Amino acid sequence: xxxxxxxxxxxxxxxxxxxxxxxxxxxxxxxxxxxxxxxxxxxxxxxxxxxxxxxxxxxxxxxxxxxxxxxxxxxxxxxxxxxxxxxxxxxxxxxxxxxxxxxxxxxxxxxxxxxxxxxxxxxxxxxxxxxxxxxxxxxxxxxxxxxxxxxxxxxxxxxxxxxxxxxxxxxxxxxxxxxxxxxxxxxxxxxxxxxxxxxxxxxxxxxxxxxxxxxxxxxxxxxxxxxxxxxxxxxxxxxxxxxxxxxxxxxxxxxxxxxxxxxxxxxxxxxxxxxxxxxxxxxxxxxxxxxxxxxxxxxxxxxxxxxxxxxx
Amino acid sequence: xxxxxxxxxxxxxxxxxxxxxxxxxxxxxxxxxxxxxxxxxxxxxxxxxxxxxxxxxxxxxxxxxxxxxxxxxxxxxxxxxxxxxxxxxxxxxxxxxxxxxxxxxxxxxxxxxxxxxxxxxxxxxxxxxxxxxxxxxxxxxxxxxxxxxxxxxxxxxxxxxxxxxxxxxxxxxxxxxxxxxxxxxxxxxxxxxxxxxxxxxxxxxxxxxxxxxxxxxxxxxxxxxxxxxxxxxxxxxxxxxxxxxxxxxxxxxxxxxxxxxxxxxxxxxxxxxxxxxxxxxxxxxxxxxxxxxxxxxxxxxxxxxxxx
Numbered sequence: 001x002x003x004x005x006x007x008x009x010x011x012x013x014x015x016x017x018x019x020x021x022x023x024x025x026x027x028x029x030x031x032x033x034x035x036x037x038x039x040x041x042x043x044x045x046x047x048x049x050x051x052x053x054x055x056x057x058x059x060x061x062x063x064x065x066x067x068x069x070x071x072x073x074x075x076x077x078x079x080x081x082x083x084x085x086x087x088x089x090x091x092x093x094x095x096x097x098x099x100x101x102x103x104x105x106x107x108x109x110x111x112x113x114x115x116x117x118x119x120x121x122x123x124x125x126x127x128x129x130x131x132x133x134x135x136x137x138x139x140x141x142x143x144x145x146x147x148x149x150x151x152x153x154x155x156x157x158x159x160x161x162x163x164x165x166x167x168x169x170x171x172x173x174x175x176x177x178x179x180x181x182x183x184x185x186x187x188x189x190x191x192x193x194x195x196x197x198x199x200x201x202x203x204x205x206x207x208x209x210x211x212x213x214x215x216x217x218x219x220x221x222x223x224x225x226x227x228x229x230x231x232x233x234x235x236x237x238x239x240x241x242x243x244x245x246x247x248x249x250x251x252x253x254x255x256x257x258x259x260x261x262x263x264x265x266x267x268x269x270x271x272x273x274x275x276x277x278x279x280x281x282x283x284x285x286x287x288x289x290x291x292x293x294x295x296x297x298x299x300x301x302x303x304x305x306x307x308x309x310x311x312x
Numbered sequence: 313x314x315x316x317x318x319x320x321x322x323x324x325x326x327x328x329x330x331x332x333x334x335x336x337x338x339x340x341x342x343x344x345x346x347x348x349x350x351x352x353x354x355x356x357x358x359x360x361x362x363x364x365x366x367x368x369x370x371x372x373x374x375x376x377x378x379x380x381x382x383x384x385x386x387x388x389x390x391x392x393x394x395x396x397x398x399x400x401x402x403x404x405x406x407x408x409x410x411x412x413x414x415x416x417x418x419x420x421x422x423x424x425x426x427x428x429x430x431x432x433x434x435x436x437x438x439x440x441x442x443x444x445x446x447x448x449x450x451x452x453x454x455x456x457x458x459x460x461x462x463x464x465x466x467x468x469x470x471x472x473x474x475x476x477x478x479x480x481x482x483x484x485x486x487x488x489x490x491x492x493x494x495x496x497x498x499x500x501x502x503x504x505x506x507x508x509x510x511x512x513x514x515x516x517x518x519x520x521x522x523x524x525x526x527x528x529x530x531x532x533x534x535x536x537x538x539x540x541x542x543x544x545x546x547x548x549x550x551x552x553x554x555x556x557x558x559x560x561x562x563x564x565x566x567x568x569x570x571x572x573x574x575x576x577x578x579x580x581x582x583x584x585x586x587x588x589x590x591x592x593x594x595x596x597x598x599x600x601x602x603x604x605x606x607x608x609x610x611x612x613x614x615x616x617x618x619x620x
Contacts, residue, residue: 137610211574216538219485226489233493236486238478265599267565269574276478276567280578310400310566 070123073296077303082256084128085121086278088270089114091262091286098286104148109288111156120295122167122201128252130204132270136176136213153207154184157191164191168200174246175209202250209246211272218244218273247274254278257302259295261287279305332590336387339594342601345554347391348384349576351568352377354560354584361584367411372586374419378429383593385433385467391550393470395568399442399479413447416473420453424460434466440546441475442483470550477570480546487544547572555600557592559585577603 072078089110096106114131121129134149157171164171173188180188221244225231231240247253255271255278263284267275281298283290352373359369377394384392397416402409423430423437430437439454446454454473542548552572558564561582565573579596581588 212571215481215571216541219481219541222485223489233486233489236482236489238482241478241482241485265578266575266603267573267578272570272574273478273481275565276476276570278564280563280565282563305562305564310398310403 070120070292072124073292075296076299080303081125081299082279082302083126084130084250084252084255084257085126086130086132086255086258086271086275087117088132088258088260088268089287089290090260090264092288094262095286095288103145104152106288107145107149107152111152113288113290114156115160116291117295118169118201118203120292122169126201128202128204128250128255130206130247130255130271132206132209132268134175134207134209135269136208136210137269139179139208150181150184153205154181154187157187161191161194164195164198164203168198170195170198170202172202172204172249173207174204174214174249175207176213177208179208204247204250206270210269211267211275212269214246214271215241215273217246218242242273245273247271257281257298259283259290259298261285261290261294277307277309279307332383333386335594336383339597339601340388342598343604344388345597345600346389347393347551347553348389348596349393349395349553349556349569349573350380351395351556351558351566352585353558353562355586357560358584358586366408367415369586370412370415374415376586376588380588380593381429381433381435381469383590385429385435387593387597391468391470391553393472393547393550393553393569395472395475395566397441397473397475398567399445399474399476400567402445402474410447413450417450417453420450420457424457430461430464430469434464435461436464436468437461438468438470438549439473440470440480440549441473442479443474445474468550470547472546472568475546476567477565478567481541481571483546484541484544488540491540491544545571552576555579555596557581557596559583559588559592575607 092106092110093103094106095109096103099105117131118129133153138149139146161171163169171191173192177185177188218241222231222236222240226233226236242248242253245253254274254276258267258271258275258278259281260267261283263282265282267280271278279302281301283294283298285294355369355373356366357369358364358372359366362368362372364372381392397412401412404412422428425431429435437457439458443451443454450473547569553569553576555578556565556569556573556576557579558566559581561580563578563580577600579592579599581592581595583589583592
């Protein structure tokens with residue numbers, strides 16, 4: 001069948017459309033999609049104006065004394081809102097390179113963006129936020145960068161614990177802890193212990209994590225239970241494996257929405273089992289520039305998805 | 313008049329075919345994906361859009377599948393995997409499920425015809441998933457198709473029916489444990505007392521995973537390794553996909569190849585599955601080629617990291 005039609009209206013719905021804005025601070029994208037006729041006209045309304053969020057390191061962080069909770073945006077409906085949002089915080093290095101800064105400055109800016117994201121989630125009633133801070137694949141990066149990241153994690157957790165306590169945020173860390181520095185491990189243990197009763201928002205930070213590792217260690221636990229006679233072979237099912245995954249630290253282990261920044265269209269070994277029915281959202285903005293407007297756009301996209309879970 | 317019209321159409325089709333093959337020759341200068349996976353979404357919406365009966369949407373989807381297979385195999389793609397029917401789809405109305413089963417049986421029979429693309433390209437068919445959940449006529453057709461094409465070795469088509477990725481992983485774990493258990497019970501002399509079937513996994517892929525020393529059995533045959541689990545996966549018949557394409561604009565994996573597609577680029581054109589065309593495939597492959605260069609440089613860095 002003749003299927004090549006010119007001009008070629010290629011639209012990859014994984015990439016958010018470029019913003020229509022006269023604002024000098026917006027990125028100029030070369031891709032200008034044609035609306036496919038099968039889209040509803042609601043899609044046109046999704047072309048929100050996006051401005052770059054300037055990263056101000058003015059010492060304000062989540063829940064500081066004079067910070068007020070963010071009001072719920074008017075553009076969004078109250079329902080449906082994802083209970084669990086997962087984020088692949090990609091683009092710190094490229095952000096720093098664009099601004100002629102060291103990669104460490106990019107990661108620092110990324111940490112500020114994360115603090116902002118935590119504040120938004122806590123304000124808008126999202127129950128769980130999982131962030132992909134460091135993958136098992138990232139260990140191949142230069143030692144200087146890896147050491148900086150480890151110390152950045154430690155410093156950030158240390159500086160935010162009191163705020164998490166005040167704001168009712170619980171922190172959990174998942175991943176293979178065997179390669180992490182001892183001081184960071186101690187900080188993580190302290191933070192998890194001191195915030196474990198908090199229930200407003202659960203922040204899950206994936207450090208030295210990979211989806212395959214998570215499934216593999218869950219399979220290991222299941223097999224050990226079979227060996228110890230706690231479980232029969234016939235009883236092994238999806239629920240049993242799910243209970244052994246590292247995301248068993250939360251009531252909502254499966255993300256409803258996954259956001260990946262910087263335009264890369266893949267999940268990079270993050271939460272493989274848990275992403276079975278997750279709505280994927282990809283944004284071209286680099287992580288340090290991902291702010292409130294971009295998050296609202298992601299949530300708006302989520303609210304327009306029709307989730308069928310295989311049924312009608 | 314009609315004869316000359318038919319001749320003109322034939323001429324244009326031949327010209328289009330020639331141009332397409334030329335285009336593929338040009339694209340093949342770069343990396344060609346070895347394995348492409350498709351989530352064939354949008355058949356029912358297509359039928360609604362065209363005011364057709366629902367079954368007609370699935371039939372149009374099957375024609376689209378044949379076209380895409382032809383393009384893939386012409387380009388040099390060796391493995392194609394398609395998500396035909398999920399375990400979750402059994403939740404649909406029983407009549408819809410029954411109609412789909414009957415359609416599946418018919419189309420499997422069609423695929424085995426002499427002049428079909430399967431024989432033209434020497435395609436081996438694999439039907440993977442929880443086959444026991446299918447209706448009896450479909451199971452018979454599936455067995456026959458796999459048997460008849462077992463000797464083909466040029467191309468592979470993997471059709472996922474009654475499949476979900478989580479079910480695949482559970483099945484793989486069960487099978488691995490059963491394998492090791494039956495191996496141990498057959499060779500009792502090799503079993504160390506109080507240590508039979510540690511059933512623990514040695515994570516060979518993730519070198520930096522820590523296993524406590526007590527996990528290691530003195531008899532290495534009793535360890536269930538990650539490679540055992542991967543070997544027992546339904547998708548062990550094919551390598552990991554290089555591109556995953558989902559049509560109809562929905563951006564989710566829907567429990568498809570979660571383990572295998574962890575690092576592959578995703579592409580979600582807004583076209584419904586029966587509307588998928590050459591341009592979508594070309595676009596996906598060009599994007600893959602861009603990502604391939606990045607992936608190769610990453611592999612090189614990883615290799616250097618291991619050396620030092």
